[in-house]
Amino acid sequence: MPAIVVVGTQWGDEGKGKIVDFLTAKAHFVVRFQGGNNAGHTLVINQKKYILHLIPSGIFHPQTVCVIGNGVVVDPAVLISEIENLKNAGVEITPKKLKISERAHAIMPYHKALDLAREAKAKKNKIGTTGRGIGPCYEDKVARRGFRLIDLTRPKYFKERLKTILEEKNFFLQYLSAEPLDYKEICEKYLEFGKYLKPYLTDVSSLLWEGFKKNKNILFEGAQGTYLDIDYGTYPYVTSSNTLAGNACCGSGLGPTFIKEVIGIVKAYTTRVGEGPFPTELKDEIGEYLREKGGEYGSTTGRPRRCGWLDLVMVKFAIKLNGITSLALTKLDVLSGLSKIKLCVVYRIGKKILETFPTTLEDFSKIEPVYEEFPGWEENLEGIEDLNKLPKEAKEYIKTIESYLGVPISIISTGPGRENCLILRDNFFH
Ligand code: GDP
Ligand code: IMO
Ligand code: MG
Numbered sequence: 001m002p003a004i005v006v007v008g009t010q011w012g013d014e015g016k017g018k019i020v021d022f023l024t025a026k027a028h029f030v031v032r033f034q035g036g037n038n039a040g041h042t043l044v045i046n047q048k049k050y051i052l053h054l055i056p057s058g059i060f061h062p063q064t065v066c067v068i069g070n071g072v073v074v075d076p077a078v079l080i081s082e083i084e085n086l087k088n089a090g091v092e093i094t095p096k097k098l099k100i101s102e103r104a105h106a107i108m109p110y111h112k113a114l115d116l117a118r119e120a121k122a123k124k125n126k127i128g129t130t131g132r133g134i135g136p137c138y139e140d141k142v143a144r145r146g147f148r149l150i151d152l153t154r155p156k157y158f159k160e161r162l163k164t165i166l167e168e169k170n171f172f173l174q175y176l177s178a179e180p181l182d183y184k185e186i187c188e189k190y191l192e193f194g195k196y197l198k199p200y201l202t203d204v205s206s207l208l209w210e211g212f213k214k215n216k217n218i219l220f221e222g223a224q225g226t227y228l229d230i231d232y233g234t235y236p237y238v239t240s241s242n243t244l245a246g247n248a249c250c251g252s253g254l255g256p257t258f259i260k261e262v263i264g265i266v267k268a269y270t271t272r273v274g275e276g277p278f279p280t281e282l283k284d285e286i287g288e289y290l291r292e293k294g295g296e297y298g299s300t301t302g303r304p305r306r307c308g309w310l311d312l313v314m315v316k317f318a319i320k321l322n323g324i325t326s327l328a329l330t331k332l333d334v335l336s337g338l339s340k341i342k343l344c345v346v347y348r349i350g351k352k353i354l355e356t357f358p359t360t361l362e363d364f365s366k367i368e369p370v371y372e373e374f375p376g377w378e379e380n381l382e383g384i385e386d387l388n389k390l391p392k393e394a395k396e397y398i399k400t401i402e403s404y405l406g407v408p409i410s411i412i413s414t415g416p417g418r419e420n421c422l423i424l425r426d427n428f429f430h
Pocket of ligand 2: 008012013040128135225228238
């Protein structure tokens with residue numbers, strides 16, 4: 001049985017949650033492997049909207065086990081309230097249904113405080129983080145001074161270690177003009193979190209390995225997107241984890257030979273939240289149109305998303321970086337009503353044509369996108385379930401994307417609802 005990875009090919013918010021929910025119909029496990037509650041994945045089921053930050057987007061399928069892998073950074077308070085809110089909404093969440101890696105690192109109150117204080121101090125040089133403590137938590141993981149979720153269930157170890165760690169954190173917080181944090185308060189809170197989460201904690205690697213041996217279908221749910229990747233994104237305007245498909249293995253403990261397919265999610269235009277380069281950004285009424293029609297406001301922070309034309313140079317590089325085997329094109333319906341639609345096919349620096357994605361901010365400041373222009377269409381696409389019923393201009397747009405990228409489009413999404421999907425291939429799990 002194949003394991004499939006779903007990743008975003010742009011700067012996040014491509015519609016990963018919706019597509020993962022769709023693919024979960026045939027999955028036994030849905031696994032988050034990186035990021036934390038900086039993610040906001042939206043599902044619309046029977047006209048009801050749910051936004052998930054930490055719990056995998058497979059949670060609404062009763063037969064599926066949802067897994068939070070070791071590569072995720074978990075804010076226990078956020079996770080617990082997400083569990084409780086879903087339970088209150090009638091979703092069954094038990095330790096059988098939700099499994100969390102005991103090795104996943106915990107976001108501590110000082111991580112959040114440091115994230116916010118650093119951004120405030122950086123002023124106009126800020127990254128525009130979600131302020132959820134993601135970066136500082138990954139820093140501590142790599143610096144070998146983090147707390148793993150299992151550590152919240154070991155009071156003696158936790159209390160001793162927190163003492164020295166908090167001393168240093170409070171020193172930094174004060175340097176950044178932020179309030180120091182109280183040791184006793186953190187101890188009490190986090191040991192309570194440990195008690196709550198204990199029944200859900202497990203060795204995720206063994207769980208997935210056992211599943212694999214029993215021919216179970218495993219679906220990995222990427223968070224963020226290719227260009228927020230710590231190595232290949234628009235550094236330093238990135239998140240602090242590897243968002244690429246390759247990290248599904250390290251972030252879950254399942255080896256690379258099990259992955260048979262990588263599905264790249266491509267929004268029919270481009271968006272970005274926070275600071276950083278964005279070659280095809282539209283700071284005009286078309287950008288505004290996309291934002292309002294597409295509801296482009298952050299699912300996590302509510303910030304307006306920057307909007308622009310689809311950039312095929314980015315997506316083409318994302319295909320290589322992730323080993324993408326097929327694409328899901330989302331939000332095609334949002335383009336209805338535009339008289340002209342543009343696609344960026346290469347970049348230009350002066351007279352030089354550039355077909356690759358730049359590495360430095362300096363190069364980003366010099367490039368100009370080169371566009372191909374297409375006629376738009378007026379028809380509303382919501383509810384169309386047959387490719388042939390799409391307006392001919394939309395078909396032309398899709399055909400151009402596919403032939404430029406050289407990878408087939410397997411799903412076209414034409415609305416936020418679970419049912420708004422055109423399925424061009426349905427044998428993802430054979
Ligand atoms: P994710 O982070 O990649 O899961 O994406 P988000 O949930 O942050 O943002 C995608 C937004 O677009 C959400 O509000 C979805 O409900 C919505 N959405 C997803 N697919 C479509 C689509 O095909 N058409 C429209 N109009 N909205 C969509
Ligand atoms: P999903 O999974 C869009 C962005 C932030 C900021 C940068 C660093 O919903 O697609 P961080 O808090 O991670 O240190 O912020 O990354 N960012 C996202 N943008 N979608 C996301 O997740 C994001 N997660 C982080 O806006 O620019
Ligand atoms: Mg999102």
